[in-house]
Amino acid sequence: MPDHYKKFDLHDKVAVITGASEGIGRDIAIGLAEAGCDIIICSRREEKLLEVKEIAEKNGRKAEICVIDVQSVSEIEKLKAFIKATTGKVDILINNAGCAVTKPAWDVSESDWDTMVDTGFKGLFFCCQAVGSIMREQKYGKIINLGSTFSKSIVPGRSVYGGIKAGIDHLTEALAMEWAPHGIRVNTLAPTAVSTPSRQVTLQGPILEKVLSRIPLGRLATPEDLLGAVIYLSSEASDFVTGQTLFVDGGWVAAS
Numbered sequence: 001m002p003d004h005y006k007k008f009d010l011h012d013k014v015a016v017i018t019g020a021s022e023g024i025g026r027d028i029a030i031g032l033a034e035a036g037c038d039i040i041i042c043s044r045r046e047e048k049l050l051e052v053k054e055i056a057e058k059n060g061r062k063a064e065i066c067v068i069d070v071q072s073v074s075e076i077e078k079l080k081a082f083i084k085a086t087t088g089k090v091d092i093l094i095n096n097a098g099c100a101v102t103k104p105a106w107d108v109s110e111s112d113w114d115t116m117v118d119t120g121f122k123g124l125f126f127c128c129q130a131v132g133s134i135m136r137e138q139k140y141g142k143i144i145n146l147g148s149t150f151s152k153s154i155v156p157g158r159s160v161y162g163g164i165k166a167g168i169d170h171l172t173e174a175l176a177m178e179w180a181p182h183g184i185r186v187n188t189l190a191p192t193a194v195s196t197p198s199r200q201v202t203l204q205g206p207i208l209e210k211v212l213s214r215i216p217l218g219r220l221a222t223p224e225d226l227l228g229a230v231i232y233l234s235s236e237a238s239d240f241v242t243g244q245t246l247f248v249d250g251g252w253v254a255a256s
């Protein structure tokens with residue numbers, strides 16, 4: 001194998017994945033384990049994380065479960081302590097946990113706001129801070145934040161969600177700049193609509209048709225579509241890439 005391919009190798013890296021119990025996070029966790037990573041998987045539902053752990057272990061990788069609610073900073077501190085006590089190091093953080101409420105802006109409640117912002121923005125920031133502080137000690141690390149095409153395009157019913165995702169693009173740039181001296185690379189991976197169990201409920205009929213009409217490549221994304229970008233951004237192959245938002249969107253943003 002030519003040397004430059006070796007830079008994509010993830011064997012024996014440790015990856016922390018939030019929101020790994022289902023959907024995109026689950027598939028990223030399994031994909032990273034298949035690519036050679038040991039994984040620490042987090043979310044609120046232990047029974048679902050146990051399924052992911054079993055699959056990763058069948059691939060010969062170590063998998064640890066850390067049950068946390070990312071809305072709480074004290075729970076995120078528990079994750080930091082857990083990493084130190086188990087693997088003792090972390091190379092990759094996939095900040096995937098998120099929550100989407102689809103409602104006209106007039107109808108968004110305080111509770112909708114708090115759940116979306118505390119999970120997808122506050123939780124994401126404090127996971128960056130807690131896990132990033134271990135990376136700072138190591139002088140190396142890769143943080144990948146889950147963004148969305150909705151950061152760059154307007155979809156009715158997604159005002160708050162889109163605002164959070166636009167904020168994530170900005171936060172990624174800011175952290176990339178502040179943390180570059182510590183060897184920490186921070187990037188956003190921004191998919192278009194991905195066919196996950198939670199989205200299959202909403203992506204039907206005329207809504208599905210409308211979404212498909214905005215994707216030049218003519219189909220929804222699958223979680224597998226994201227894995228190449230995840231592996232790239234997690235690996236040494238992307239060591240000179242930081243502060244970027246990589247759209248994996250079938251052309252959505254280009255067409256918007």
Ligand SMILES: NC(=O)c1ccc[n+]([C@@H]2O[C@H](COP(=O)([O-])OP(=O)(O)OC[C@H]3O[C@@H](n4cnc5c(N)ncnc54)[C@H](OP(=O)(O)O)[C@@H]3O)[C@@H](O)[C@H]2O)c1
Binds near residue numbers: 148191
């Ligand atoms: N699917 C799409 O079309 C799409 C498109 C663009 C971007 N995204 C982004 O990709 C990410 C994943 O989306 P998805 O569709 O896979 O979502 P999903 O199927 O709804 O899964 C969300 C995951 O986040 C976890 N989670 C939710 N609240 C949490 C909390 N407070 N603390 C810890 N974990 C929590 C859930 O686990 P527990 O319930 O076990 O806690 C679950 O594992 C999100 O950031 C989303 O915004 C999705």
